[in-house]
Amino acid sequence: MRRQNLSAFIEGALMIGIATILSFIKVFQAPYGGSVTLGSMVPIILYSVRHGAAKGVLAGTVYGLLQLVIEPYIVHPAQVILDYPLAFGLLGLAGLFGGRIYLGIPAGILGRFLSHLLSGVIFFASYAPEGMNALVYSAIYNGSYLLPELVISLLAVRFVLYRFIRKNEGSGDSG
């Protein structure tokens, strides 16, 4: 593993650490899992923008697994995958657009939303009787906490953490 690479992986690990700490600060907790936090997705998103989508997806997946280990919310075998490693892994899509955060951040959170959406549909399909519009319920439910989270993430990156988008900054002494 080359030095540049190793340093990037470790930066990812520390971003996951910050994300986990921020995820403890809950602004609003939705009743069936999922919550509005103090921008806990920002470190992962920022990391994806700095190092590209591939590393971002890896960091997101690790963050998801960590969430699963720390605060499991398990109701279905497929839901475990969809709500944790996959949902958070898709946050890494934020890195697809280079430094264009107004495309990247919504893309990452949309990825996470779609994964939770599918998980919600599966949940309804396996627990609720037929005849419910699972897609709409799941969309409203997951949107209810991801939309505020999107706004928080955009504001945090735009006004606070913009300086870290370029890779060479942040690690120097100029901070």
Next chain:
Amino acid sequence: MREITIGQYIPGNSVIHRLDPRTKILITFAFMVLLFVIDDFTGYAFPAVFIIVASLLSGISLKYMIRGLRPLVVIILLTFVLNLFMIKGRVIYEVGPLDITYEGLHQGVFMVLRLVMLIVGTSLLTLTTSPITLTDGIESLLKPFSRVGVPAHELAMMMTIALRFIPTLMEETDKIMKAQMARGADFSSGNIVKRAKSLVPLLVPLFISAFRRADDLAMAMESRCYRGGENRTRMKQLRMTYADLVAFIATGLLAAGSLASRFIW
């Protein structure tokens, strides 16, 4: 070093605690799938007994595990109510415009049992296995997939470092907060917007120090000749023992029993 516990792990030295993490992960998955395959009440007797035996062996009381259901009460109730009212069939009770049917009651109780056993059964994994051990297990289980490009070692390495540094970063956050408070920062008053704004001077130093720490750590690892997962040895090897074999056999019997019960009754 100050220990900050994250996760739900309850330290112990029971048979269940000492099982290989891979065994526990695989059995938990099998258990989850099994709960969805069983389709009658008699079949559910088997996983119920399984949970009770595992809880006795682990030394973690069933009461404690059931307390873990609390955050999920809403979803359990919702599942029950939805099934109760929305399934058509023989009406046994009328509540205004809504009918409670025999089939609905049957289905509602069945779904709630499934959900409760799923939650309690899976919580046994995180209650008896520390996050670090779980990470080792995940790495080992993912290793065969590294051939098709799954970065198993990198994933586990990141997870371990993250777990190791969460307490450190928390301490750091605390320190920065105190430093800013000494300069007159106010974190605890005002409305939500004001309080969010007050966190700005917290986030920036936190990120800067994390980036710096990452650089230092990478250099330290390099100097000690870290070069990725290949041919890497470990101090604590994961080893399957007879206890793991017994656990797998017990799970096999559980599956066979609960699936066979539908033919017997």
